[in-house]
Amino acid sequence: MNGAMLDLAVDYPLLNMFWTMMLCFFWVLWFMLLFRVIGDIFRDDEMNGWGKAGWTIFVILLPYLGVLVYLIARGRGMGERELKRAQQHEKAFRSYVQESAGARSAADELSRLAELKNRGDITAAEYEQAKAKVLTS
Structure with missing residues (x-):
């Protein structure tokens, strides 16, 4: 058994291991981008239901082309919506902290x-x- 492992290590050179790691990295990156686009489609309050359905079908049936077209057509708005959402969360967090403290x-x-x-x-x-000030407020 030990000899078989040694043969496997010899038969798989370092450059092949590098390319395998790169492919895994790009595969994970692709899924992150795909989920980010699908999440943005469903979080967009300005898009109606038919628009969401159309983009979702396009992204699922033709994923590479769909994501590429979505990023070209709505990429700028994607960042603006994310910034707006982050600002709303920050505002809600600050008001919660002030209220609690x-x-x-x-x-x-x-x-x-x-x-x-x-x-x-x-x-x-x-x-x-x-005391009067506390009781009147």
Whole structure:
């Protein structure tokens, strides 16, 4: 068995291994591009159902030609839609973080103010002013 493995290694030169790796790389790259195009077709809100169906059929039946034509015809919009989607996600994430970090209840604020007053960090007048501000908001 060990001799058979050695013969296999000798019969498959380094350059052939390089070309096999390149083919695998391009095969994976092709599928990534194909899935990216199909994903863009279904995520496009401006395209109607018939347009989505037509592009999908074209990309599935003639994949190389379909993807090439899609990238030529709608490639610029593909990047713009992706940028718009990323900006919307960023905006939603920022609003979520601000909402989560800044959302304190009035009871929490009042207890914090009472603690500041008890420690002597604020005067009674400042405490009453801040308390009124918390209760009105």
